[in-house]
Amino acid sequence: MGSTGQNAWKLADHPKLPKGKTVAMVVLDGWGEAKPDQYNCIHVAHTPTMDSFKTTAPEKWRLIKAHGTAVGLPSEDDMGNSEVGHNALGAGRIFAQGAKLVDLALASGKIYDGEGFKYIKECFDNGTLHLIGLLSDGGVHSRLDQLQLLLKGAAENGAKRIRVHILTDGRDVLDGSSIGFVETLEKDLSNLREKGFDAQIASGGGRMYVTMDRYENDWDVVKRGWDAQVLGEAPYKFRNAIEAVKKLREEPKANDQYLPPFVIVDDSGNPVGPIKDGDAVVTFNFRADRMVMLAKALEYEDFDKFDRVRVPKVHYAGMLQYDGELKLPGHYLVSPPEIDRTSGEYLVHNGVRTFACSETVKFGHVTFFWNGNRSGYFNQEMEEYVEIPSDVGITFNVQPKMKAKEIAEKARDAILSGKFDQVRVNLPNGDMVGHTGDIEATIVACKATDDAVKMIIDAIEQVGGIFVITADHGNAEDMVKRDKSGKPLLDKNGNLQILTSHTLQPVPIAIGGPGLAPGARFRNDVPTGGLANVAATVMNLHGFEAPSDYEPTLIEVVDN
Ligand SMILES: O=C(O)[C@@H](CO)OP(=O)(O)O
Numbered sequence: 060m061g062s063t064g065q066n067a068w069k070l071a072d073h074p075k076l077p078k079g080k081t082v083a084m085v086v087l088d089g090w091g092e093a094k095p096d097q098y099n100c101i102h103v104a105h106t107p108t109m110d111s112f113k114t115t116a117p118e119k120w121r122l123i124k125a126h127g128t129a130v131g132l133p134s135e136d137d138m139g140n141s142e143v144g145h146n147a148l149g150a151g152r153i154f155a156q157g158a159k160l161v162d163l164a165l166a167s168g169k170i171y172d173g174e175g176f177k178y179i180k181e182c183f184d185n186g187t188l189h190l191i192g193l194l195s196d197g198g199v200h201s202r203l204d205q206l207q208l209l210l211k212g213a214a215e216n217g218a219k220r221i222r223v224h225i226l227t228d229g230r231d232v233l234d235g236s237s238i239g240f241v242e243t244l245e246k247d248l249s250n251l252r253e254k255g256f257d258a259q260i261a262s263g264g265g266r267m268y269v270t271m272d273r274y275e276n277d278w279d280v281v282k283r284g285w286d287a288q289v290l291g292e293a294p295y296k297f298r299n300a301i302e303a304v305k306k307l308r309e310e311p312k313a314n315d316q317y318l319p320p321f322v323i324v325d326d327s328g329n330p331v332g333p334i335k336d337g338d339a340v341v342t343f344n345f346r347a348d349r350m351v352m353l354a355k356a357l358e359y360e361d362f363d364k365f366d367r368v369r370v371p372k373v374h375y376a377g378m379l380q381y382d383g384e385l386k387l388p389g390h391y392l393v394s395p396p397e398i399d400r401t402s403g404e405y406l407v408h409n410g411v412r413t414f415a416c417s418e419t420v421k422f423g424h425v426t427f428f429w430n431g432n433r434s435g436y437f438n439q440e441m442e443e444y445v446e447i448p449s450d451v452g453i454t455f456n457v458q459p460k461m462k463a464k465e466i467a468e469k470a471r472d473a474i475l476s477g478k479f480d481q482v483r484v485n486l487p488n489g490d491m492v493g494h495t496g497d498i499e500a501t502i503v504a505c506k507a508t509d510d511a512v513k514m515i516i517d518a519i520e521q522v523g524g525i526f527v528i529t530a531d532h533g534n535a536e537d538m539v540k541r542d543k544s545g546k547p548l549l550d551k552n553g554n555l556q557i558l559t560s561h562t563l564q565p566v567p568i569a570i571g572g573p574g575l576a577p578g579a580r581f582r583n584d585v586p587t588g589g590l591a592n593v594a595a596t597v598m599n600l601h602g603f604e605a606p607s608d609y610e611p612t613l614i615e616v617v618d619n
């Protein structure tokens with residue numbers, strides 16, 4: 060911004076909308092809009108509150124885009140996700156996101172001229188290059204084609220010995236697709252071997268059970284990965300990764316997301332790629348939340364979350380820097396998007412007292428991602444962030460109600476306390492249960508979400524406030540893979556192909572409450588509006604104009 064002084068943060072008064080109304084900002088995670096059928100869990104579930112917005116106040120309900128270029132992703136084929144979704148909601152502008160920035164850096168070759176690559180390259184003569192990350196083409200945390208380019212580029216730039224530590228997906232892509240991705244990677248590695256490089260897969264495991272925990276929900280997940288990747292120890296040992304994944308998937312109930320950790324061993328039974336002193340390590344996920352914990356384990360000298368046993372002296376770089384505030388990791392291959400001047404920061408500077416809450420698995424979404432990938436408060440006196448501990452060690456189809464009620468109660472109490480102007484929550488159920496692929500449980504999840512929304516809008520009713528209900532991307536509204544005409548697809552055994560991932564669907568946004576000015580309604584001249592238009596809308600509802608470079612507001616106020 061032009062000036063860094065306090066004045067630069069001052070927002071103009073909205074000409075028509077008053078200040079001082081309590082605004083509830085509710086994000087339903089994984090709640091899109093799709094045709095009603097039996098695989099649309101939101102449609103099947105009893106959701107009278109969410110239904111009523113659409114039917115009783117159609118001028119205060121609409122759909123907005125939540126995927127593709129509307130949230131800074133490379134193409135319209137990219138489904139939405141929580142990181143880019145909450146970034147857009149909070150920042151009010153569309154930033155080229157990690158997926159795109161890595162594409163550009165790889166295409167131009169600039170990645171190899173950067174400080175991060177030079178740093179890891181210092182180990183190439185005498186050490187091994189380890190690449191750790193999610194192996195799929197989901198495009199939410201990482202992409203296989205980026206890994207392939209990085210492998211090729213590293214080899215061309217001097218890496219002689221390369222070990223890949225894979226995390227199987229099944230959450231952003233179909234369950235069972237891990238085998239195909241491992242086969243593709245094995246082919247690439249064998250090509251490299253033919254050219255004289257020593258390149259192999261060294262370890263693996265399912266993303267939800269090995270390494271990719273987030274927000275410090277369960278350090279055991281990261282420890283399992285550490286043991287396999289760094290120490291070369293795991294309950295399962297295989298000679299190659301294709302065999303490993305095929306065998307481990309044979310266990311009843313096994314799936315890609317939760318495969319147990321394994322290491323690849325040589326003829327004598329020794330692990331082929333533990334991480335040692337003098338090695339280089341790259342975590343090739345571009346998305347932050349599920350890499351931060353491993354980054355801490357690799358980088359922090361003082362670390363007490365689990366016994367690392369051996370802490371190798373390595374040159375470590377992230378694909379991106381995952382946390383700008385913590386400067387974590389210190390070295391990275393591609394600079395992250397610089398998401399500055401978020402609505403949260405503006406509003407705090409303009410006297411808006413903010414409360415934010417979710418349960419652990421989504422806590423960082425409504426704080427860290429919302430605030431432009433920044434941890435902590437802008438102003439401790441004016442903000443309170445509350446984290447409700449998530450259940451640990453279960454898949455959420457077992458507890459589909461999750462902590463929706465507890466989150467809603469906290470929001471209700473915050474609203475009724477009169478201490479806050481904005482009360483912001485993320486309700487995780489549609490997404491977290493949707494990812495399990497369990498349709499019955501997802502229906503229960505959607506009802507629990509609707510009940511929670513009801514509790515929050517009842518509180519808003521009591522204080523004469525305003526509510527904004529929206530979502531970050533789709534998930535629960537479509538649980539099957541479909542052909543182009545929308546017909547559910549069957550696999551070769553005639554079984555339905557269950558969709559565990561997010562979707563490309565738009566999401567609803569509803570506004571209302573007794574504090575909403577009588578003439579306020581959605582404009583009809585922003586038909587392509589998306590998540591990034593929400594921030595200006597919310598600033599208006601707090602009585603302010605949004606900064607001029609924000610995406611336009613979705614609302615207008617007509618004289619009645
Ligand atoms: O669980 C996650 O990491 C992603 C899916 O990969 O979901 P969300 O973007 O909703 O957090």
Ligand SMILES: [Mn+2]
Nearest residue numbers: 088089141531
């Ligand atoms: Mn989400």
Ligand SMILES: [Mn+2]
Nearest residue numbers: 089490491494
């Ligand atoms: Mn999700």
